Amino acid sequence: MRILVANVNTTQSMTDSIAAQARRVAASGTEIIGLTPRFGAVSCEGNFESYLAAIGVMDRVLSYEGPYDAVIQAGYGEHGREGLQELLDVPVVDITEAAASTAMFLGHKYSVVTTLDRTVPLIEDRLKLAGLDVRCASVRASGLSVLELEVDPDRAIEAIVEQALLAVSEDKAEVIVLGCGGMAGLDEQIRRRADVPVVDGVAAAVTIAESLVRMGLSTSKVRTYAHPRSKSVTGWPLAGVDVPAVPL
Amino acid sequence: MRILVANVNTTQSMTDSIAAQARRVAASGTEIIGLTPRFGAVSCEGNFESYLAAIGVMDRVLSYEGPYDAVIQAGYGEHGREGLQELLDVPVVDITEAAASTAMFLGHKYSVVTTLDRTVPLIEDRLKLAGLDVRCASVRASGLSVLELEVDPDRAIEAIVEQALLAVSEDKAEVIVLGCGGMAGLDEQIRRRADVPVVDGVAAAVTIAESLVRMGLSTSKVRTYAHPRSKSVTGWPLAGVDVPAVPL
Amino acid sequence: MRILVANVNTTQSMTDSIAAQARRVAASGTEIIGLTPRFGAVSCEGNFESYLAAIGVMDRVLSYEGPYDAVIQAGYGEHGREGLQELLDVPVVDITEAAASTAMFLGHKYSVVTTLDRTVPLIEDRLKLAGLDVRCASVRASGLSVLELEVDPDRAIEAIVEQALLAVSEDKAEVIVLGCGGMAGLDEQIRRRADVPVVDGVAAAVTIAESLVRMGLSTSKVRTYAHPRSKSVTGWPLAGVDVPAVPL
Amino acid sequence: MRILVANVNTTQSMTDSIAAQARRVAASGTEIIGLTPRFGAVSCEGNFESYLAAIGVMDRVLSYEGPYDAVIQAGYGEHGREGLQELLDVPVVDITEAAASTAMFLGHKYSVVTTLDRTVPLIEDRLKLAGLDVRCASVRASGLSVLELEVDPDRAIEAIVEQALLAVSEDKAEVIVLGCGGMAGLDEQIRRRADVPVVDGVAAAVTIAESLVRMGLSTSKVRTYAHPRSKSVTGWPLAGVDVPAVPL
Amino acid sequence: MRILVANVNTTQSMTDSIAAQARRVAASGTEIIGLTPRFGAVSCEGNFESYLAAIGVMDRVLSYEGPYDAVIQAGYGEHGREGLQELLDVPVVDITEAAASTAMFLGHKYSVVTTLDRTVPLIEDRLKLAGLDVRCASVRASGLSVLELEVDPDRAIEAIVEQALLAVSEDKAEVIVLGCGGMAGLDEQIRRRADVPVVDGVAAAVTIAESLVRMGLSTSKVRTYAHPRSKSVTGWPLAGVDVPAVPL
Amino acid sequence: MRILVANVNTTQSMTDSIAAQARRVAASGTEIIGLTPRFGAVSCEGNFESYLAAIGVMDRVLSYEGPYDAVIQAGYGEHGREGLQELLDVPVVDITEAAASTAMFLGHKYSVVTTLDRTVPLIEDRLKLAGLDVRCASVRASGLSVLELEVDPDRAIEAIVEQALLAVSEDKAEVIVLGCGGMAGLDEQIRRRADVPVVDGVAAAVTIAESLVRMGLSTSKVRTYAHPRSKSVTGWPLAGVDVPAVPL
Structure with missing residues (x-):
């Protein structure tokens, strides 16, 4: 099982310590991939930075190229989890x-x-x-x-x-x-x-993400977290990454 | 008095109709400026689009060059108002x-x-x-x-x-x-x-924004909506626009 | 536009200072009329006095003879606003x-x-x-x-x-x-x-009352604040003032 | 024990049937006195009538001349109970x-x-x-x-x-x-x-009022329901009845 | 009228003082029977003891042999009241x-x-x-x-x-x-x-129990507190006491 | 890791199917032990049966003789979890x-x-x-x-x-x-x-119990779920099993 653990700020050393903590509790057989947003603040301590992080995390996760089984958003009290849930088919867990x-x-x-x-x-x-x-x-x-x-x-x-x-x-x-x-x-x-x-x-989120995967459970797509509707999105920061969408 | 009315999507005709509605109720002497985000979706109907709009509106408002007295975020049920409140000194009203x-x-x-x-x-x-x-x-x-x-x-x-x-x-x-x-x-x-x-x-927000300005009231800066702390922000979409910040 | 600002106690000097504050924020073209109840306590600091004020304000407003566009009940935390809403067709705003x-x-x-x-x-x-x-x-x-x-x-x-x-x-x-x-x-x-x-x-209520009038909005009459049903009312303090009512 | 049961409207036959119901459940030794307000509406079906009843009941109870042990306000969903609690030393029970x-x-x-x-x-x-x-x-x-x-x-x-x-x-x-x-x-x-x-x-209120009296319990006077402060009250409908009050 | 007052712990002296307090407030004609559970803790100060008391009280009440009109569970903050309500037809009052x-x-x-x-x-x-x-x-x-x-x-x-x-x-x-x-x-x-x-x-519960009986009111049997369904119950502590039940 | 999964009723076949479900999701290395209460009802469908189950489960778990790492109470909507948390040092999870x-x-x-x-x-x-x-x-x-x-x-x-x-x-x-x-x-x-x-x-509880054990987390003992105080408990159904307790 591979779990992406997305830091919400751009400080690589923090991504590293988050990933290390995730690995400490992860089951054997679980691979932890730490991700650092390509844009955003060096730390999130308010709404402006947190909204930027929301987009930064979505951007970074969508541009991750390999397969993965779950995503953890590793910022405490930050915006964005609902957006990831819409975009992805795998479980999303906010710390x-x-x-x-x-x-x-x-x-x-x-x-x-x-x-x-x-x-x-x-x-x-x-x-x-x-x-x-x-x-x-x-x-x-x-x-x-x-x-x-x-x-x-x-x-x-x-x-x-x-x-x-x-x-x-x-x-x-x-x-x-x-x-x-x-x-x-x-x-x-x-x-x-x-x-x-x-x-x-972070530890709690890793065990929950693993558990959801093990039980074959993921985000419900019937209403709030259905995929975005297919529509024109201008200047979505990450060129070249398609947004998964349902036809209008 | 000048009020910026920010549409949350990139559809210019919608910005126009929102601004027209704002003007219909605005007091004489109130100038309404409609703003369309430079990036985002043609309409907001979910969290991904809404988070993108949050950033798109902040970007657009921060890059507006003239003076203004209040800002209206003209999307119903969208993210982002708290971020604008942090960034600005003038009142922010969400519709x-x-x-x-x-x-x-x-x-x-x-x-x-x-x-x-x-x-x-x-x-x-x-x-x-x-x-x-x-x-x-x-x-x-x-x-x-x-x-x-x-x-x-x-x-x-x-x-x-x-x-x-x-x-x-x-x-x-x-x-x-x-x-x-x-x-x-x-x-x-x-x-x-x-x-x-x-x-x-939109009409309600215009009258409230005007009223706050008239009473000399704006966002409290003592806690939640204090200016962001001065820190490194990488790749904030709009190059060249400084984020107002307080020193660390 | 004419707005009645009803004090809840019988102290005329307080009515005057409330009306002065209302005028300070009122738009040009808004006329503020301060009203003092004909009965009640010199100040409201409890439920007995507040209930008396509720009736005193209704009595005073109903007996005001000219036209008006909105009514403000200028007592903080007092009873009565719902009664005024039933009796009147214009907006009622409690401070x-x-x-x-x-x-x-x-x-x-x-x-x-x-x-x-x-x-x-x-x-x-x-x-x-x-x-x-x-x-x-x-x-x-x-x-x-x-x-x-x-x-x-x-x-x-x-x-x-x-x-x-x-x-x-x-x-x-x-x-x-x-x-x-x-x-x-x-x-x-x-x-x-x-x-x-x-x-x-008081200032806040004036701007809200003005805004409601400007938007052509007033109290909904479909349920809670429908006019009183037409019925015999004995000894309603103010002789000679008809209560607006709907037929049974 | 004597309990005053105050009807909230001016319809005497309703006072009678309320009193009859009260007597049906009252303990032997409990005397029920039905009271009809001297002013107010023939029935209470809205806020205007209910606020009038609040004052009408206080007026009627205060002008009752004999001793009594508890008061029941016998209108369902009406205003006024808090005022009675301030004015009286005996328990007040709202139906x-x-x-x-x-x-x-x-x-x-x-x-x-x-x-x-x-x-x-x-x-x-x-x-x-x-x-x-x-x-x-x-x-x-x-x-x-x-x-x-x-x-x-x-x-x-x-x-x-x-x-x-x-x-x-x-x-x-x-x-x-x-x-x-x-x-x-x-x-x-x-x-x-x-x-x-x-x-x-009505039945429930009678048993509760009796119980409170039996346990020697009555309204707390430490804060919300302290007696009104001694002050000038103009035109309190019932001339000749003093409002119990504490000195300023 | 006979009211069973069930202590929740096994300390007889506490049962006695509870019953004495109950008698102090009881109407003349009300007989108070104090009951002490046959098992349980000498005092209830936590969930384990409280759950044990729940069963202890049900056991003791069900094994009481005479007729009675109401039951009071005389433990403050304890489990069990809902179970008694299911088992009995008479009112149950928790202190x-x-x-x-x-x-x-x-x-x-x-x-x-x-x-x-x-x-x-x-x-x-x-x-x-x-x-x-x-x-x-x-x-x-x-x-x-x-x-x-x-x-x-x-x-x-x-x-x-x-x-x-x-x-x-x-x-x-x-x-x-x-x-x-x-x-x-x-x-x-x-x-x-x-x-x-x-x-x-205890005093409050006695007056409420008496009142419910006097008004002919008891626990509703339409849903939550319907009698238990008739089924096999192994080792219910009190041998020889049948649980009142409705047929499956 | 060994997890006790306690059925709340006395139906052995239900214990078996619960244990089977638990094993289906359990990590390799997790041993699932199904427990059936020694007394109680064949099914829990109300408060009487549920309170009995609360005690039945505590009795059964306390009398389990080997070591174990966590306990699952496998009844939906039943009483008792708080009691188990007091008695045990290992995590308790209610389904x-x-x-x-x-x-x-x-x-x-x-x-x-x-x-x-x-x-x-x-x-x-x-x-x-x-x-x-x-x-x-x-x-x-x-x-x-x-x-x-x-x-x-x-x-x-x-x-x-x-x-x-x-x-x-x-x-x-x-x-x-x-x-x-x-x-x-x-x-x-x-x-x-x-x-x-x-x-x-049941599946959810197994993964959560495993996770808590893996993170080294268990019930807080500072207040609500501290061990029972050491005191005399009469007739606790299961003779010979000591209740873990703290000295008075």
Whole structure:
């Protein structure tokens, strides 16, 4: 089985660490391909960057030339998953939803710890749309930007643990979700420090994508995620890539 | 006052009819500038096209060279408004929200009548995120595509009136919202036929944008819609347009 | 265009300041008529006074003798708007809803800052019924009574700014709504102090009423707000004013 | 124990039948006093009439001269209960809430069958504010006006049973609530015909009022329902009756 | 009238104090029978014990040999009420719901003060399922276990009053519900100390059960709470007690 | 890895078919152990039977003597999962939640097709508590009892497909969930007939349980699902099995 794991920003080192985290949990026999968008921001921390990422990920996935069995969108709280679901026939798993969905099997309420405060409403909106917000106790910001996570992992762990402990004591969370693709790989250390289950979205998404493939399940095409209708699309960034479409 | 009214698709005739509808309701002294994205689909009827439109509208608005006082995103149920709000200092009004917000002053419940069934969930999702869904009785599809509206307005009116009457009798709607930018200008005829208030989003958005400007109000910059942080953005489609940003 | 702006209490000076605020934002060509109920309390700070105001406003509006194009009910969180909608054919705009609706175009969440703590549940209930509570971060009390606002505007501004800043930092509001008709005119100073958009309900209601009239829209008469059925009404306070009614 | 049962309209025969129904269920030792407002409409079928009833009931109750232990507001879906709670020290029970609250002990979902379709939104709003709407399957209209119920009880029973059966089969209600004070006394016959529990709000309210008194419980005065603040009230319809108030 | 009041744990002294509290409020002519399960835990403070109690109560009630008119399940936040409703023809009242339902007649919001923090989610879940959570301001833990309540009532009152006062000042509760059957009888003292209405679930349930019986109302049998279908049940703990059932 | 799959009823043939379905999807290296409760009903179709199953499953799992890595509760819409989570240290997955959670990755809305109409409210309640109801379009009954599914699979498929098609056309479901453990193995045929993704809860639960184990995740023990406190438990059906407990 081959799973494409698409980073949402253009930072290659982040793609690499996401792919490494994916490989850590992948079943033997699962091949993980990390993809970096050809355009977009070096990190996504707001709606402009997130919308750009939505298109950047679709562009990158559509131009991937080999066969694949599932796609993971590895940005926490980002736009675009619905577009990929329309374009593709294979399952699409967003790490925001994968992590929330997994956390709900582990405790009565979960909290997300993310990067900057400004991204909190984006995550809240994504969880609300996904219908996975009912048992979300809170979304908390560590105050670190996406790229700072990479530069200083120790400080990142410190800041995340601090918020995780507050989520447990103040917000009554019983499980912590790491709210950034760039936190991939920190889960073990945070789990040890905070003494509650810590869910990493990339890992969760890999197991869910594998499971859907194993069960022969993929996106329903009857309504919302039917293929786009065949129509003229001007200047779709990626020349030479056809959009899969149904006739009008 | 100058208001940019951005169509979400690349069909110039639709931009023209949207701008004409905007001018019909605009105060004297308000200049309406219709904008057509430089890339995207000829009509938006799904998530892929809608995400593309989000970027297409941001690109087109950012590359508009003169001064302006407000921006209207004239696609019903489309992505992207939050991105524009981040990028700009002037008010941004989405016609989906403008119409719903206006309808709620006119009756206990409202219904939206849109184009194809596949776009219904997109509209429902947009209204949910906007917190304007509580008094929405239903979103109904006329079965006509965006472009068919233009080709045969009489058939369009027939199909919309049919659903409007069902919304009133079955779903207990008291107000009808026209759920497509391409329906601009049909409101009067439908109102006469269905005998309930009919709200056109483009007209509603123009009055709201004018009002915000008159009151000296614009998007809050304290959190969700703060300017993007200054960072490297590769291949943002529109070369030569700087993204307004705050220093890291 | 003539708009009646009905104060909900019997304090004439408050009617005057509300009308002045309405005139400040009104379009040229819009005439503002301030109305003071003939009975009721000198200020509304609870349900008894609010129910009395509901009737007092209906009485006063029905007995206004000239023509008019719209009515604004200028009490924040008060009862009665639905009754006016039944009785009248012109649009009715409540400042509670006008302000909330306007705030939602300006930020992800808004908070209301009102007078006494005891009025908070009334406002929460009104917003809930209007379906405008989903994005309300909080309703906070400044601790000042309605009449104290008039007596000492500087202290009022201080108390409101204090709560506004807490709403932003604690409740994550991005926009502040002034939750009392008696705060009309304080918006500019509070905006400067709190550095977020501040919405005054009277101003917002004037622009919305004007917009509805301009679009030819008024209250739907198909169900909830149909005219009262023709029936015997004993001792309706205002002798000599007929209630508009439909035959049984 | 003496309980005042206030009709919301000015039709004395309806007060009588409500009082009779109250007496049917009252404990021995409970005295039921039926009150008819001194002003208002002969029946309440909309917001104007309902707001008038709110004041009419407060006026009538405040001018009742003897002692009493509890007050029942015997209009289904009407305004005013919160005002009475502020004014009085004894418990106030609204039949809308009493019936819903009782029905919830008897089945998974309940439906209300009321009079005219135009009153349905009022009832829905009252249940929503009371937080008793979650298990309400539907509010259905029999199509009969309040006064028609009195004129032709057989036709009334027929029309109510028809909607009750639809509520059970279509809306999955397991309990039926009679949604009009004027239906008092019809419960037994409808129960026999529809073969599900049928709750009459007047009866339910009497038992709840008695229970509250027996437990020594009454309205909390700490916030929402504190006595009105002492202030000038002009032209409160009932001259000579003091409004209980707390000093400013 | 005879009402069975079933304790959910095996501590006889707690059954006795619950029955005593029930008798304190019961009408003359109502006989209260306290029942103690034949198996289960000495106190219920979690899901395992609560599920065991569900079966323990059904077993005990079914094996009660005389006639009875209603059953009260006297555990706060416990499982099992729905099962009893299926098995019995007489009304079943759970004290969790009885208390919440009663509190809602007394103030805008109520809070529950219970025993250990770990039981808070169980209570929240029960209120949510009952649709009685909308006006619940908070569920707070006193930190005392069920059995500690009995051992040291003074300390219990101290701890409950502390949380009650916080519920009023922080969570804006206007009414306090005692969230444990073992708190029966403490209501008066807490009411005096906290100066808000205090609802005891056992007392509330007794009055509701009596009321339902008096009105001739019982559980609807049309769907959710129809008798179990006649089928083979192996090893149902209580040998010799037939489960009432409908033929397949 | 060894996963215990606990049937909720005492019908051994159903345990066998559930285990077979589990094995069909299990990874190589996963051992599936089917467990049948030692007491309980031959099928669960209501609350009494479901509460009995809750205890029956806990009894059976606790008395399983070997080591195991996860437990699946294989009854759709049944009570008990929270109790197992308290008692065990390994992950517990309920098929109701596993199926809903999986379906949400495949379409905008999903519907459940279950057995008898009387079980619909139980399933709705379970989904509500799990916070997985927001995107549930409907729960529909096929009209067949649990045991009839086994006797006549062809008729079962016919009845399920009929409801699945209605769920798609009427309720706008895009994915179908099989709402009964006894439907295990029918998914493929129904998928072919209804042409939308069909999710079987047993299969979904196996993949989720495996994934949690692989990620080293299990139930949080900080609050709701902490081990029971050490206390006297009388007559816990299974003599000789100790309940894991924390000291008081």
